[in-house]
Amino acid sequence: CTSIVAEDPSGNLYHARNLDFGLFIGWDIRNETWEITEALKPLIVNLNFQRSGQTVFKSVNYAGYVGILTAVKPKTFTLSMDERFNKDGGFIGIIEWLLGIRTGSWMGFLTRNVMENSTSYSDARDVLSNTEMLAPAYFILGGTKSGEGCVITRDREKTIDIWEMKSAGGWYILETNYDHWTKPLFLDDRRTPANNCMRNMTQTNVSVKGIFNVLSSKPVLNKLTTYTAVMEVSTGHLETYLANCTDPCFPW
């Protein structure tokens, strides 16, 4: 996955992401695609969660999955989640849950609760930072005001780090699937290409179009990418496209 929060010169905030899923789950030799990735694509839907006929938040989901991976609460905050791999991963959390140790929260349920109930960027940040979980994760959060963007690096029990947009370079913050203070695995470095494309774009060109172009640049876009979504918090706009990485395209 690749998530970006970026600010245009007037302080308007955009939040975008590629969702990559399906590595090593069945390579289709004939079509040169990942089987699970392709099977997920027709399940992708935009959801408008409403109460009393009013939008509470909008999200991008795989139909039948009730948790939240990408969402915007209009005029309030935006959220995306990137997978964080760890040997103390979700499997241990599931076993603990089965054994009756149920102090942690399922990732998707936590993000859904945040989208439904949190009323501000800082409130969402507090809940995502301070709730015990069953699996590690990266939460990428965008606000409404200039400089409001951060990446929360989570272990199951606690927050390891909160990385602010200000210290990430000022006008954008970008997360893939590695702790920002370590180098990504050289076999799977989408961070350097994405950063290069963001710098090429420059802050002047931050817009739905500009960020979509960055996320469409290979290998940021690759054969594991199921969708690209772009959100604008000030308007609550959410635009999602199925990924289409034409050959030659990197497998991940």
Next chain:
Amino acid sequence: QVPPFKEECVKDAYPPPASLLVKEYIINLDLAPEERWAELVKEKAELIKNILAKFKEFVRDWGQEAAKLIELVDEKFGKFDDTLPEPFRGELLGIAKYSNLNLGEVVLYNIFYEIFTV
């Protein structure tokens, strides 16, 4: 081509073809949890079944021990829903009902993330 991959920063990908644009559905939070996902899952049930079948096939390829995991999911995970908080428990029950999927499979689908962080 071998990693590390060199980027190609594109400038003309937007807008992509309209055929790639994702459709929007409304989830009415005023409805009972069991009813919220009815319309959507009725439409997508076969696709959800397809992905779960592919996932099971993949797990079975790991061998007999892994196949036991699938049996566990099918036979026991249905009871797992009792441990889930509301409104999610109710929503999963509704999804199983309207998609004609085994409840254990619906639970599995909804904890994919925790499984894949290994």
